[in-house]
Amino acid sequence: MINGSKRIPQPIRWAMVGGGRDSQIGYSHRSAALRDQNFALVAGAFDINPERGLEFGITLGVDPERCYPDYLSLFEQEAQRPDGIQAVSIATPNGTHYAITKAALEAGLHVVCEKPLCFTVTEAETLREIALAKNRIVGVTYGYAGHQLIEQARQMIAQGELGEIRMVHMQFAHGFHSAPVELQNESALWRMDPRVAGPSYVLGDIGTHPLYISEVMLPDHTIKRLMCSRQSFVKSRAPLEDNAYTLMEYEGGAMGMVWSSAVNAGSMHGQKIRVIGSRASLEWWDERPNQLSFEIQGQPAQVLERGMSYLHANALIDDRIGAGHPEGLFEAWSNLYYRFALAMDATDRNDSALLTTLRYPDxxxxVEGVRWVERCVQSANQGGIWIDY
Structure with missing residues (x-):
């Protein structure tokens, strides 16, 4: 079911903080936000270097007067304009997320922020309190959750097709940092610096992605306790880890495991989730996002394909092209930005009914991503003991 008009009535006036020319993720934000014309990029503080940010903003078609030297100037001066921004995306290093998100919310703006939101649960709870008090939307870019077959898995599990859920195996384990690449790559270096990256590297940078996907697939499964072991195989990265194993016990007795790694040599991406029930299992792999494996004990394995009519209706609503054509990460991100736009527009119109039907990483x-990383670090730092969640 292809919906060729994913539009809200009026585009949201939007800005970016960060995401400049050399940003690893800035282009993904712009491609996703602008694809359906639900956002209009009208301002930004694109670079820590004001001159470089101005030059880049002009190449994007932004009015030079609305290319600001820093985020505080952006928020203050846009608030004085009748056509000022309504929302901002934050695509900056981790250590800046809390301050920028807090300032944006206090300025009355909707926010889309890279994960992690911040470094501590206390900070995350503060942001949540402000967002709720200001009635502002905060979206977090767990972009892979925009793939349609994640919703298919959610529906199959809810309908009992797997039976009683026993195990959830998750991994995001690539090999691109199996050597100390940060010595030649500044965009990688900050991810291994605790002053900028925070209390973890791979747990917060990639481990929270499959964790959020599991929360989408299994909304009724809450973590009871966890234990974590983390390693710095490239020794110069200590105290931050480049590999970690997390074992989790859910309320109700199911078990979960997350392997987070940047040193899985030879692996291109390695993000997978396998949900195992008493009757059947399913598995999704982000390198083959258009297929969902479904394996019933004692029967031939099946591969469910994106876009096919046998899928649940909720797994078809985000299709952008027909079945057989491969959709990828840009489409998944665009699906999330469309939902962010719907949520922002509904909030501004006080449409609470629509808000209750929307699912997106909010x-x-x-907050839960920050909590998980914090608990994992606590466990690992105490020798890998069980920590109540």
């Missing part, structure tokens, strides 16, 4: 998902 402020609560952001």
């Amino acid at each position: 402020i609560h998902a952001g």
Whole structure:
């Protein structure tokens, strides 16, 4: 079911903080936000270097007068304009997320923020309190959750097709940092610096992605306790880890495991989730996002394909092209930005009914991502003991 008009009535006036020319993720934000014309990029503080940010903003078609030297100037001066921004995306290093998100919310703006939202649960709870008090939307870019077959898995699990859920195996384990690449790559270096990256590297940078996907697939499964072991195989990265194993026990007795790694040599991406029930299992792999494996014990394995009519209706609503054509990460990100736009527009119109039907990585998902990383670090730093969640 292809919906060729994913539009809200009026585009949201939007800005970016960060995401400049050399940003690893800035282009993904712009491609996703602008694809359906639900956002209009009208301002920004694109670079820590004001001159470089101005030059880049002009190449994007932004009015030079609305290319600001820093985020505080952006928020203050846009608030004085009748056509000022309504929302901002934050695509900056981790250590800046809390201050920028807090300032944006206090300025009355909707926010889309890279994960992690911040470094501590205390900070995350503060952001949630402000967002709720200001009635502002906060979206977190767990972009892979925009793939349609994640919703298919959610529906199959809810309908009992797997039976009683016993195990959830998750991994995001690539090999691109199996050597100390940060010595030649500044965009990688900050991810291994605790002053900028925070209390973890791979747990917060990639481990929270499959964790959020599991929360989408299994909304009724809450973590009871966890234990974590983390390693710095490239020794110069200590105290931050480049590999970690997390074992989790859910309320109700199911078990979960997350392997987070940047040193899985030879692996291109390695993000997978396998949900195992008493009757059947399913598995999704982000390198083959258009297929969902479904394996019933004692029967031939099946591969469910994106876009096919046998899928649940909720797994078809985000299709952008027909079945057989491969959709990828830009489409998944665009699906999330479309939902962010719907949520922002509904909030501004006080449409609470629509808000209750929308699923997207919101402020609560952001808080839980921070909580999970914090608990993993606590466990690992105490020798890998069980920590109550």
